[in-house]
Amino acid sequence: MSNVVLGYKQSSFPAKLAIISGISLLVFAVIPFFIGSFQLSLLSKLLLFGSLAVSLDLVWGFTGILSFAHGVFFTLGGYAAAYYLKLNLSAANNTYGGELPDFMVWNGLEVLPWFIAPLRYFPIAFLAMIGVPALFAYITGSFIFRSKVSGVYITIITLAISSALTTFFISQQAYTGGTNGITDVSRLSFFGTEIPPIGLYFLILAYTTFVMALSWWLTQSNFGLILRSINENENRIAFLGYDVAQYKIFIWTLSAALAGMAGGLFVPLNRFISPVYLAVAFGTQVVIWVAIGGRGTLVGPLAAAILLGQIQNSAERVTQDWQLVVGVLLLIVVLFIPNGLMSLVPKQLRLANLSKPKPLPGTVKAAETTTTEKAQTEVAQTEPARRSS
Amino acid sequence: MLDSALPSMLSSPLYLLAQEEPAIEGGFQMTALLNQALNGVGIVGILLLTALGLAITFGVMRIINLAHGEFIMLGAYITFWMQENFQMDLLMTIPFAFIGTALVGALVELTIIRRLYGRPLETLLATWGLSIVLQGVVKLIFTAQLKYVRAPDYLSGNVTFVSDPTGSPLVAISYYRLFIVVAALLLLGITMYLFYKTSWGRQIRAVTQNREMAKCLGVNTKLVDMGTFAYGCGLAGIAGAVISALKTVAPPMGQDYLVDAWMVVVTGGVDKLIGILAGSFLIGEANAIIAFILNDPTARVIVLASVIVLIRYRPEGLFTVQKRT
Numbered sequence: 001m002s003n004v005v006l007g008y009k010q011s012s013f014p015a016k017l018a019i020i021s022g023i024s025l026l027v028f029a030v031i032p033f034f035i036g037s038f039q040l041s042l043l044s045k046l047l048l049f050g051s052l053a054v055s056l057d058l059v060w061g062f063t064g065i066l067s068f069a070h071g072v073f074f075t076l077g078g079y080a081a082a083y084y085l086k087l088n089l090s091a092a093n094n095t096y097g098g099e100l101p102d103f104m105v106w107n108g109l110e111v112l113p114w115f116i117a118p119l120r121y122f123p124i125a126f127l128a129m130i131g132v133p134a135l136f137a138y139i140t141g142s143f144i145f146r147s148k149v150s151g152v153y154i155t156i157i158t159l160a161i162s163s164a165l166t167t168f169f170i171s172q173q174a175y176t177g178g179t180n181g182i183t184d185v186s187r188l189s190f191f192g193t194e195i196p197p198i199g200l201y202f203l204i205l206a207y208t209t210f211v212m213a214l215s216w217w218l219t220q221s222n223f224g225l226i227l228r229s230i231n232e233n234e235n236r237i238a239f240l241g242y243d244v245a246q247y248k249i250f251i252w253t254l255s256a257a258l259a260g261m262a263g264g265l266f267v268p269l270n271r272f273i274s275p276v277y278l279a280v281a282f283g284t285q286v287v288i289w290v291a292i293g294g295r296g297t298l299v300g301p302l303a304a305a306i307l308l309g310q311i312q313n314s315a316e317r318v319t320q321d322w323q324l325v326v327g328v329l330l331l332i333v334v335l336f337i338p339n340g341l342m343s344l345v346p347k348q349l350r351l352a353n354l355s356k357p358k359p360l361p362g363t364v365k366a367a368e369t370t371t372t373e374k375a376q377t378e379v380a381q382t383e384p385a386r387r388s389s
Numbered sequence: 390m391l392d393s394a395l396p397s398m399l400s401s402p403l404y405l406l407a408q409e410e411p412a413i414e415g416g417f418q419m420t421a422l423l424n425q426a427l428n429g430v431g432i433v434g435i436l437l438l439t440a441l442g443l444a445i446t447f448g449v450m451r452i453i454n455l456a457h458g459e460f461i462m463l464g465a466y467i468t469f470w471m472q473e474n475f476q477m478d479l480l481m482t483i484p485f486a487f488i489g490t491a492l493v494g495a496l497v498e499l500t501i502i503r504r505l506y507g508r509p510l511e512t513l514l515a516t517w518g519l520s521i522v523l524q525g526v527v528k529l530i531f532t533a534q535l536k537y538v539r540a541p542d543y544l545s546g547n548v549t550f551v552s553d554p555t556g557s558p559l560v561a562i563s564y565y566r567l568f569i570v571v572a573a574l575l576l577l578g579i580t581m582y583l584f585y586k587t588s589w590g591r592q593i594r595a596v597t598q599n600r601e602m603a604k605c606l607g608v609n610t611k612l613v614d615m616g617t618f619a620y621g622c623g624l625a626g627i628a629g630a631v632i633s634a635l636k637t638v639a640p641p642m643g644q645d646y647l648v649d650a651w652m653v654v655v656t657g658g659v660d661k662l663i664g665i666l667a668g669s670f671l672i673g674e675a676n677a678i679i680a681f682i683l684n685d686p687t688a689r690v691i692v693l694a695s696v697i698v699l700i701r702y703r704p705e706g707l708f709t710v711q712k713r714t
């Protein structure tokens with residue numbers, strides 16, 4: 001898209017956006033050299049939680065599907081990584097010497113189950129981190145979205161999914177380590193060299209940047225417009241001939257894959273994974289980050305996850321009643337700032353505005369209207385319905 | 390927060406209750422099955438009791454109330470507090486639990502819910518925030534320590550239907566479980582009477598069917614909303630008071646009942662109050678029987694999966710007259 005003014009062509013390259021995101025990336029790249037090891041691992045963790053929140057923002061903020069199951073996708077990716085790291089413990093570090101993880105020995109398993117064994121190879125484990133949550137999301141998504149089930153019931157279904165999987169993982173002690181989950185995993189290493197915490201931090205930073213960039217590109221594209229239109233007025237989009245269910249299934253699956261990969265990176269950092277992250281409480285935590293940060297803003301959820309995590313970290317030294325503060329904050333945001341904290345940021349500083357080229361006086365639109373603009377006019381025609389579902 | 394999530398998950402009611410009375414090994418499979426079915430009746434009672442309040446707040450008012458479990462918890466704490474300070478009988482504390490939670494409910498409606506009518510997802514978030522706040526406040530007042538409530542002596546013991554030659558019971562249900570079932574049915578009956586036979590109930594139904602028209606005809610819709618929500622919360626309080634004797638009272642206890650109560654209401658359908666009787670019966674018995682054939686966690690997973698399938702095909706619940714929209 002380019003604006004043409006007599007002999008002058010403005011680049012469509014979003015210079016302001018590039019500068020601001022470049023600066024923030026630089027800040028995150030420099031920070032680790034100035035903080036202690038505890039802060040480093042905390043920040044790595046919060047970046048991952050931020051990516052998770054962004055993945056939920058894709059389905060909730062943009063498409064309007066409120067999900068409590070994103071903790072589930074995160075944890076499924078996490079378990080894939082945990083099996084990989086557990087199976088790659090050197091025999092000396094393994095409690096019982098053999099190749100079998102300790103919790104399987106305790107539960108009387110004698111051979112490695114066939115569905116876990118391949119996870120010892122990195123490419124397969126890597127695929128599983130993304131593929132297993134994505135496949136699970138694809139199956140559930142195809143099942144749910146190809147029906148007339150509406151907003152609130154989908155949310156209740158995600159609650160049930162989370163609750164059922166938690167029970168399932170706890171009950172399958174021999175395969176999942178039960179309540180304790182998979183603990184004492186080996187450190188992540190590449191070709192024999194162990195990755196130091198700072199390396200892991202940069203890996204996570206790179207992933208978070210990737211998630212942000214992908215989500216940004218996706219939501220600014222034609223596809224993103226359709227997602228937002230589904231949120232605004234699903235029926236109208238369906239009448240225009242779009243297969244709404246297919247769009248929902250796609251974004252649901254993609255979001256699960258992003259969440260799963262975040263979970264996969266979480267395990268080398270956290271050194272364990274357990275059904276705690278499957279439970280409804282963690283799924284709610286993700287929802288809270290997005291709600292407080294601001295739905296449909298991408299930056300908001302990421303910032304909220306990092307800020308709340310930092311505040312929690314310092315508040316927990318003073319009081320045990322940190323959750324009370326989160327609850328009050330959530331109530332205030334929902335009642336008084338329904339679009340989240342990002343809506344308090346001045347308009348000029350929002351991502352969507354930063355990327356727009358400055359309007360020139362007497363601008364003439366390029367002759368060929370791009371498809372993006374067509375879709376934009378379509379959206380503009382739909383009445384500004386409340387983003388309530 | 391994450392650490393506290395797990396124990397509460399583990400002690401999820403369906404999971405725990407079925408484990409308390411394991412099926413007796415050996416002997417007739419038939420008596421064991423019967424015993425399990427009877428055990429299921431106990432679960433049905435608890436489900437019915439805990440879901441009844443939600444059937445009002447969600448079923449009638451369409452408020453996505455995720456703080457329902459916390460109102461149950463409040464009821465349990467009121468019972469605990471009265472028993473601790475006034476040595477009151479558990480049954481005597483029930484009216485206080487009802488009034489106390491209903492007052493809190495009215496306050497919540499006035500300050501939070503009222504602003505969010507017609508915005509279901511915002512309501513959902515707000516009530517979740519509320520549940521965190523209520524847990525936090527209770528934790529501040531009573532600390533996170535587990536509390537115990539005594540069941541009245543005259544409700545201890547078992548009703549035995551079949552016993553083996555040595556006299557140990559094969560098919561039995563405790564008086565207290567029986568009391569829960571009776572109390573749940575009684576409350577359901579009272580609620581149905583209030584809804585379908587009194588002018589207050591008529592007003593509630595009028596407001597839910599056509600708010601504008603009801604307003605035109607002089608119904609004070611705001612007062613009706615507040616009263617109905619308070620009543621639903623009061624019922625949750627009663628559930629909490631009755632259940633407090635069965636398990637320990639702690640701030641996160643409400644979470645255990647939330648998902649189950651939702652499943653019951655969604656299964657039964659929200660059109661008719663009687664639907665939740667069917668919903669709790671189906672879920673409770675299915676859970677008990679499947680747990681008997683396989684095991685408890687599997688039963689819970691199967692039941693939850695079936696509820697998901699059910700929502701997919703009949704989001705309006707099993708026992709609702711299909712309407713064309």
